[in-house]
Amino acid sequence: xxxxxxxxxxxxxxxxxxxxxxxxxxxxxxxxxxxxxxxxxxxxxxxxxxxxxxxxxxxxxxxxxxxxxxxxxxxxxxxxxxxxxxxxxxxxxxxxxxxxxxxxxxxxxxxxxxxxxxxxxxxxxxxxxxxxxxxxxxxxxxxxxxxxxxxxxxxxxxxxxxxxxxxxxxxxxxxxxxxxxxxxxxxxx
Amino acid sequence: xxxxxxxxxxxxxxxxxxxxxxxxxxxxxxxxxxxxxxxxxxxxxxxxxxxxxxxxxxxxxxxxxxxxxxxxxxxxxxxxxxxxxxxxxxxxxxxxxxxxxxxxxxxxxxxxxxxxxxxxxxxxxxxxxxxxxxxxxxxxxxxxxxxxxxxxxxxxxxxxxxxxxxxxxxxxxxxxxxxxxxxxxxxxxxxxxxxxxxxxxxxxxxxxxxxxx
Numbered sequence: 001x002x003x004x005x006x007x008x009x010x011x012x013x014x015x016x017x018x019x020x021x022x023x024x025x026x027x028x029x030x031x032x033x034x035x036x037x038x039x040x041x042x043x044x045x046x047x048x049x050x051x052x053x054x055x056x057x058x059x060x061x062x063x064x065x066x067x068x069x070x071x072x073x074x075x076x077x078x079x080x081x082x083x084x085x086x087x088x089x090x091x092x093x094x095x096x097x098x099x100x101x102x103x104x105x106x107x108x109x110x111x112x113x114x115x116x117x118x119x120x121x122x123x124x125x126x127x128x129x130x131x132x133x134x135x136x137x138x139x140x141x142x143x144x145x146x147x148x149x150x151x152x153x154x155x156x157x158x159x160x161x162x163x164x165x166x167x168x169x170x171x172x173x174x175x176x177x178x179x180x181x182x183x184x185x186x187x188x189x
Numbered sequence: 190x191x192x193x194x195x196x197x198x199x200x201x202x203x204x205x206x207x208x209x210x211x212x213x214x215x216x217x218x219x220x221x222x223x224x225x226x227x228x229x230x231x232x233x234x235x236x237x238x239x240x241x242x243x244x245x246x247x248x249x250x251x252x253x254x255x256x257x258x259x260x261x262x263x264x265x266x267x268x269x270x271x272x273x274x275x276x277x278x279x280x281x282x283x284x285x286x287x288x289x290x291x292x293x294x295x296x297x298x299x300x301x302x303x304x305x306x307x308x309x310x311x312x313x314x315x316x317x318x319x320x321x322x323x324x325x326x327x328x329x330x331x332x333x334x335x336x337x338x339x340x341x342x343x344x345x346x347x348x349x350x351x352x353x354x355x356x357x358x359x360x361x362x363x364x365x366x367x368x369x370x371x372x373x374x375x376x377x378x379x380x381x382x383x384x385x386x387x388x389x390x391x392x393x394x395x396x397x398x399x400x401x402x
Contacts, residue, residue: 025375027278031247034275034303036345042303046350054345059250059275062243087250087258129270131258158243 030063030085030159037163037170037185055170055187056093058111061085062158063176070177071115080123082133083113083174084159090128097169098186100145112136113174113181119146120174120181150180246279246301246374253378253385253400271402274307274327274387276300278373286392287331298348299329299338299389300374305348307340307387313402314384316360325357329389336389336396337361364396 036042036057044050063085068074075081083089088110097104108128114121124143125136152175159176169186252258253271260266279301284290291297299305308324325340328351340358341351367390374391384401 025373025377027247027373028249031243032249032275033244034248042345042347045345046347057345059248129252129258129261129273131262135262135264 028061028086030061032059032061032086034059035162037172038165039163054094056091056095056097056163056185058089058091058161058172059087060089060159060161061087062160064158065155065177071179072117075115077116078114080133080136081113081115083111083122083161086131088112088128088130088132089161091124096188098188099143099183102143102145103188104143109142115179119148121146122181122183145183147181147183150182152178152180156180244277244302246277248275248277248302249376250275251377255378255380269310271311271313271385272307272309272378272387272400274305274376274378275303276305276374276376277302278375279391280374281370281372281392287394288333291331293332294330296351296353297329297331298351299327299376300348303348304328304344304346304351305376306344311402313400315358315398315400316362318358318360320358326351331364331394333364335361335363338396338398360398362396362398364394367393367395369393 034057037055038044038050038052041050041054041057061084071077089112090108091111092108093104093106096106104124107126109124109126110128110130112123112125112133114123122145123141125140126142127135127137127140155178156175159174161172161174164171164173166184168184170184172183172185174181174183250273252273254260254266257266257270257273277300287293304326305328306324307327309320309322312322313320320340324344325342326344326346328339328341328348330337330339338360339353339356341353341355342357343352343355346352370393371390375389377388378385379388379397381399384399386397386399389396389398
């Protein structure tokens with residue numbers, strides 16, 4: 001009898017614990033993050049240090065290297081990559097921009113990349129609010145551009161996408177493992 | 190043999206109980222570790238500084254319909270989403286959250302880091318008030334028995350400084366107790382009998398904002 005009571009208690013505690021865990025979604029393995037141009041815009045804003053309006057922001061997820069060789073291995077060359085993890089990476093432009101002489105209207109886009117050994121093809125696509133690159137539809141592309149790569153001496157653990165100010169506008173810097181890609185963006189005033 | 194089994198069961202039970210008690214256990218009223226000093230200098234990221242760590246309170250996103258982006262990927266949905274919330278997920282870390290870490294009657298950013306953002310892709314109706322489609326900051330003033338939720342138009346800001354002159358809608362909703370403490374602050378949409386609700390849970394408190402259209 002005692003055994004039964006103990007077993008019953010154990011089972012009920014385990015099952016209710018499981019229930020509670022099931023209801024609370026865990027932290028993502030590749031957490032979401034946001035990058036702005038001007039960089040750190042929300043913090044600058046509350047410090048009254050923002051000298052220009054928000055030009056763009058990217059919402060992306062940050063997979064980690066975890067000892068793996070990323071480019072050419074985990075991410076195959078020549079195939080569309082979602083430039084992050086989980087939900088497709090989203091860029092929102094608050095101004096029209098110029099990228100390699102192509103004009104892109106302000107708005108919300110999904111970004112993808114096709115990595116090669118010596119360059120990445122970056123893609124802006126108008127199918128938003130979608131998961132990953134599994135249903136990537138080339139017909140919905142609005143802009144494609146190639147960017148050059150640089151080698152990083154210190155491998156970068158978590159995929160990182162940040163903006164850096166330039167004379168003409170901003171560089172979108174994307175870095176992971178030993179690869180760094182830079183996309184120059186000009187904002188049309 | 191039977192005694193050994195009994196002993197194992199008893200040990201399991203003790204471990205489980207200890208774990209369960211531990212989650213509820215002694216709390217420290219430490220500072221909110223996700224707080225930043227709004228007056229601290231901000232450095233522009235340089236090319237040398239490409240290793241920003243992962244956030245302590247990572248960002249997350251929820252859609253309605255639930256799992257919208259996955260439904261869209263599988264082709265099982267074609268109409269636009271109704272709503273999306275982007276928020277950051279602080280952790281309980283053995284602290285008592287409501288009435289202690291988060292003071293009753295004071296503005297709480299409903300998350301961490303950036304102000305929490307909610308976007309309605311169509312006009313909706315929230316607790317009987319018409320809310321125009323668009324993007325808002327959503328924040329909270331928690332009380333012991335109710336939360337006041339506020340939609341504000343001062344977008345793209347850090348959650349510690351809310352400009353209340355830009356408040357546009359206020360809703361008052363009751364709170365309930367959860368059966369178990371939520372370690373992570375959670376915001377998720379859920380289908381309701383009529384429309385949907387935005388469920389918010391942290392520690393032992395749950396609040397739901399009913400949304401129809």
